[in-house]
Amino acid sequence: MAAEREPPPLGDGKQADFEELEDGEDLFTSTVSTLESSPSSPEPASLPAEDLSTNSNGPKPAEIVLDDDREDLFAEATEEVSLDSPEREPILSPEPSPAITPITPTTLMAPRIESKSISAPVIFDRSRDEIEEEANGDVFDIEIGVSDPEKVGDGMNAYMAYRVTTKTSLSMFNKNEFSVKRRFSDFLGLHSKLATKYLHIGYIVPPAPEKSIVGMTKVKVGKEDSSSTEFVEKRRAALERYLQRTVKHPTLLQDPDLRQFLESSELPRAVNTQALSGAGILRMVNKAADAVNKMTIKMNESDAWFEEKQQQFENLDQQLRKLHASVEALVCHRKELSANTAAFAKSAAMLGNSEDHTALSRALSQLAEVEEKIDQLHQEQAFADFYVFSELLSDYIRLIAAVKGVFDHRMKCWQKWDDAQVTLQKKREAEAKMMLANKPDKIQQAKNEIREWEAKVQQGERDFEQISKTIRKEVGRFEKERVKDFKTVIIKYLESLVQTQQQLIKYWEAFLPEAKAIA
Amino acid sequence: MEENPEPGEERQSCPTALDLQGDGSLQVEISDAVSERDKVKFTVHTKSCLPHFSQTEFSVVRQHEEFIWLHDAYTDNEDYAGVIIPPAPPKPDFEASREKLQRLGEGDSSVTREEFAKMKQELEGEYLAIFKKTVAMHEVFLQRLAAHPTLRQDHNLYVFLEYGQDLSVRGKNKKELFGGFIRNIVKSADEALITGVSGLKEVDEFFEHERTFLLEYHTRIRDACLRADRVMRSHKCLAEDYIPISAALSSLGTQEVNQLKTSFLKLAELFERLRKLEGRAASDEDLKLSDMLHYYMRDAQAAKDLLYRRLRALADYENANKALDKARMRNREVRSAETHQQLCCRRFERLSDSAKQELTDFKARRGSAFRKNLIELAELELKHAKASTLLLRNTLIALKGEP
Numbered sequence: 001m002a003a004e005r006e007p008p009p010l011g012d013g014k015q016a017d018f019e020e021l022e023d024g025e026d027l028f029t030s031t032v033s034t035l036e037s038s039p040s041s042p043e044p045a046s047l048p049a050e051d052l053s054t055n056s057n058g059p060k061p062a063e064i065v066l067d068d069d070r071e072d073l074f075a076e077a078t079e080e081v082s083l084d085s086p087e088r089e090p091i092l093s094p095e096p097s098p099a100i101t102p103i104t105p106t107t108l109m110a111p112r113i114e115s116k117s118i119s120a121p122v123i124f125d126r127s128r129d130e131i132e133e134e135a136n137g138d139v140f141d142i143e144i145g146v147s148d149p150e151k152v153g154d155g156m157n158a159y160m161a162y163r164v165t166t167k168t169s170l171s172m173f174n175k176n177e178f179s180v181k182r183r184f185s186d187f188l189g190l191h192s193k194l195a196t197k198y199l200h201i202g203y204i205v206p207p208a209p210e211k212s213i214v215g216m217t218k219v220k221v222g223k224e225d226s227s228s229t230e231f232v233e234k235r236r237a238a239l240e241r242y243l244q245r246t247v248k249h250p251t252l253l254q255d256p257d258l259r260q261f262l263e264s265s266e267l268p269r270a271v272n273t274q275a276l277s278g279a280g281i282l283r284m285v286n287k288a289a290d291a292v293n294k295m296t297i298k299m300n301e302s303d304a305w306f307e308e309k310q311q312q313f314e315n316l317d318q319q320l321r322k323l324h325a326s327v328e329a330l331v332c333h334r335k336e337l338s339a340n341t342a343a344f345a346k347s348a349a350m351l352g353n354s355e356d357h358t359a360l361s362r363a364l365s366q367l368a369e370v371e372e373k374i375d376q377l378h379q380e381q382a383f384a385d386f387y388v389f390s391e392l393l394s395d396y397i398r399l400i401a402a403v404k405g406v407f408d409h410r411m412k413c414w415q416k417w418d419d420a421q422v423t424l425q426k427k428r429e430a431e432a433k434m435m436l437a438n439k440p441d442k443i444q445q446a447k448n449e450i451r452e453w454e455a456k457v458q459q460g461e462r463d464f465e466q467i468s469k470t471i472r473k474e475v476g477r478f479e480k481e482r483v484k485d486f487k488t489v490i491i492k493y494l495e496s497l498v499q500t501q502q503q504l505i506k507y508w509e510a511f512l513p514e515a516k517a518i519a
Numbered sequence: 520m521e522e523n524p525e526p527g528e529e530r531q532s533c534p535t536a537l538d539l540q541g542d543g544s545l546q547v548e549i550s551d552a553v554s555e556r557d558k559v560k561f562t563v564h565t566k567s568c569l570p571h572f573s574q575t576e577f578s579v580v581r582q583h584e585e586f587i588w589l590h591d592a593y594t595d596n597e598d599y600a601g602v603i604i605p606p607a608p609p610k611p612d613f614e615a616s617r618e619k620l621q622r623l624g625e626g627d628s629s630v631t632r633e634e635f636a637k638m639k640q641e642l643e644g645e646y647l648a649i650f651k652k653t654v655a656m657h658e659v660f661l662q663r664l665a666a667h668p669t670l671r672q673d674h675n676l677y678v679f680l681e682y683g684q685d686l687s688v689r690g691k692n693k694k695e696l697f698g699g700f701i702r703n704i705v706k707s708a709d710e711a712l713i714t715g716v717s718g719l720k721e722v723d724e725f726f727e728h729e730r731t732f733l734l735e736y737h738t739r740i741r742d743a744c745l746r747a748d749r750v751m752r753s754h755k756c757l758a759e760d761y762i763p764i765s766a767a768l769s770s771l772g773t774q775e776v777n778q779l780k781t782s783f784l785k786l787a788e789l790f791e792r793l794r795k796l797e798g799r800a801a802s803d804e805d806l807k808l809s810d811m812l813h814y815y816m817r818d819a820q821a822a823k824d825l826l827y828r829r830l831r832a833l834a835d836y837e838n839a840n841k842a843l844d845k846a847r848m849r850n851r852e853v854r855s856a857e858t859h860q861q862l863c864c865r866r867f868e869r870l871s872d873s874a875k876q877e878l879t880d881f882k883a884r885r886g887s888a889f890r891k892n893l894i895e896l897a898e899l900e901l902k903h904a905k906a907s908t909l910l911l912r913n914t915l916i917a918l919k920g921e922p
Contacts, residue, residue: 315774323767330760337753344746351743354735357886363893483779490782491918494789498911504904512897518890 142168142247144262146240149232151219152183158220159183162236164243166262172254178263184209184216186267187239193257194246199402200409201463202470204478205252206245207398209238237387241395248481299414303468309475310407317400324393331385338378345371359518366514370507377503384496392489396482403478410467417460424453544569545665547680549658550578554650558582559611561657565680572681583610585679585686586657592675593664600828600866601873602670603881605663606817608656616646634766637791641759641798648802652810659814721833723871729878730826737819744812751809754801761794782918789914793907800903807896815885822881829874832867839863 148163165179191208198205215231247253261267301307345368352364431446544567551562564578590607593599620642623635630638664670679686721727765787772783839860846856 312774312776316771319767319771319774323764323771326760326763326767330757330764333753333756333760337750337757340746340749340753344743344750347739347743347746351736351739354732354739356732356736357882360886360889363889367893479777483777486779487782487918490786491915494911494915494918497793498908498915501904501908501911505901505908508897508900508904512894512901515890515893515897518886518893 142166142170142253144240144243144247146236146243149236150181156217156220159185160216160219160232160235162239164262172259173263180262180265180267182261182267184211184235184239185269186261187242189267189269190246190257190261191242194252194255197255197257198252199405200412202406202410202467202474203249203251204399204402204406204474206242206249207402208242209235210398234387234391237391238395241391245395245399245481249477299411305472306407306410306468310404313400313403313407317397317404320393320397320400324390324397327385327390327393331382331390334378334382334385338375338382341371341375341378345369345375357518363514363518366511370511373507374504377500377507381496381500384493388489388493388496392485396485399478403475406471406474410464410471413460413464413467417457417464420453420456420460424450424457427453545671547658547661547665549654549661552650552654554611554613557613559650559653561654563661563680571677574681577681579679579681579683580685581679582685583608583657586660588686589664589675589679590660593670593673594824596673599670599673600832601825601870601877602667603818603821603825603877604670605660605667606814606821608653608660611649611653613646613649616642616649620646630763631766631770633769634762637762637794638759641762644798645755648805652806656814721830725875726826726829726871733819733823733826737816737823740812740816740819744809744816747804747809747812751801751805754797754804758794758797758801761790761797765790765794785914785917789910792910796903796907796910800900803896803899803903807892807899811888811892815888818881818885822878825874825877829867829870832863832870836860836863836867 143166145165145167146162147165149160150162152159152161161181161183163179164182165177166173167177169176188208188211191205194205212231212235215228215235218228219232246258252258348364348371349368352361352368355361355364427446427449431443431450434443434446546566548564549561550564553560559582561581562578563581564576565572566576568575587607590604593604620639623638623642664673664676670676721730768783768787768790772780772787775783839856839862843853843856843860846853
């Protein structure tokens, strides 16, 4: 897999990092030079020919050459190189030792370091935007569908299996079109894996749909009524949106677990997702502990951007919740209106039947028919209210929780860095004491410890910078997606409202002559 | 609260009014109304060239109880037994509306000032609508009386219309209650009559048909009324839901920094305007459909009352026949029995003829009222749907046009 990756040539900031790589990274440095010489020669199998045409446009030196895919491949590559996280897949050879100047205590909170490393990604992001616009939509050539919910098994051990269909022209997949059967816990398992790998380093991993013990029990027990079909449909749509959001994320798309989820016919069962399982309870406990810790972390925020963004997301969260509650009320009342209209239609029909006046009787029957059709219309509109509007809002409420989580991870990262600095200080003081007391063996140990903690401090700072960088990028991407998402949904929703009104016009126009016909 | 017709909205003279101002010799209208605490004062304005009145144009102030007094005067009057007495107007009921306003005042702190203002506006509109309706109901009652060839000649009506002082009928609550109690007992006896349980034989096919028809019709229209009310309430609820949605969208828009700002703000405005349209549609459904059904339910009841009276007359006639036979058999008091029987016969026949006419008129009246209202309903629904479509389309164009 690694062999297929060909990072594009970089802007200055990045170039420096790159050259510090170990020999194990030759692969990359060589391809970098190849790319610089002949933009069109490295034909990555995954990209369609037309993408390469953008290379020749190359307005800026080496930066805006390739489309998103490759840039993201690169982005991931650097991150993997610099991070010291054992849980990540060993795609590249582990533990290169980048040459970073040791940080003295006085420069620990220096804002300049932060801003310096930030400037590169900012340019990076901008160029990425431009490239995205040029590539014009054939970038994420992958479509996911979740369909055909099917009940498997009986009684309390039963479950719903959903068909996950992928259509893509990306070469990382074995075929262009394929489908697999997955159950709900598989989706949760996927999310769990992705969250474990990517959340703590600053990636906004889309949250999976929520569990519902009540809803599922009804389905298991075999209740074939409208509420359980509604539940299944709600879940199916939520799972589809979940996957679509996940594959839209350039980094997550590269993840092998995701690929396995989409492609392989057999998937090991994710047992740790059971609500009341040991792992589930452990998760709950951890979440609670996290919440407490967050309250006690007092971070010196040197970057106003983060504070601003956090506040923004907090406000957004509150407003979305309010809106969501109001829309839910709307859905409820529209359903009531539909039911009441149906009841009225029936009584109008009965009235028409008993009406003596013949022409009036006919008109009343027609009225009953119109009202029946209108009831149907209200039901469909309520459906749209919910699936288009309400569900978008609830998706975003949960997504923002994920964003907040990522900010929290940054705080924890900072805490770790800060703790390391404190410990380093203590070790230095201990060494000084040993020096005075003149105990040579203890001194050596102290020196070793100092070296150890110096490395940890450096790592801590690197991690913090990295997560900050990633978050900035992620938030930028998230906000863009959010704008797109909302705009699309708003338009779709308004179109549904237009359709309802047009139908109403049709029905009443048909009725008018009937009313006029009453002699 | 003054009665002020909204610009562009036709003055609801009544949901059922035909050309009640007919020959113009007696024109009645409620020219003004004032709501005070728990009573409504109606200003009844009359224009007439009839000799019974001392002036050609005059006004009096009446309250609801006085209308009921007038109605009871008619129903208790034997002379009008063969007429469908126009149903009494329902008591003005602002209870529900007042409660809602009060609840709003006590307040929900999570509601923003704008939302509060809008909800208050909605409720005030509702209050005004109920007020207008009650005025219309009282007016229609009087106008039907004034248009009816027989009923318009009643002395009590002239007193009602002209007598400057109040009619001292307001303390009548107890009497009304008691009267109502008696009426209910009588009514159950009537039900027995009309449903044929009492064994009374109906000889006239026309009336047999009318009996079956009215019984079923009344039940079904009552049902339709209740359900139409529920539809109207749901519809209002829906319109009100747009208020918090619009408010939330507005807040979202104000705090957004990206392109969604304009989208949200436009959407907020859209929902605000849709709310008004939906609210209007709900009111129109209320007026054209609900109110009409309510009125004809009451009118159907009045027609049923007519049938009861006729059947009672028939029962009397039959009893008189039996008494006559008995008297002839015993050969005692034959003369008086004969007179009595003839009286009953004549009364019954008079009633039957009158009733036939009234019931035929009722059918025609029903037909034209439903026709008018259903046409107006359809036209208003179309108007609102078209306005909504235009509004939605414009917003869509604006949203799509943005970068």
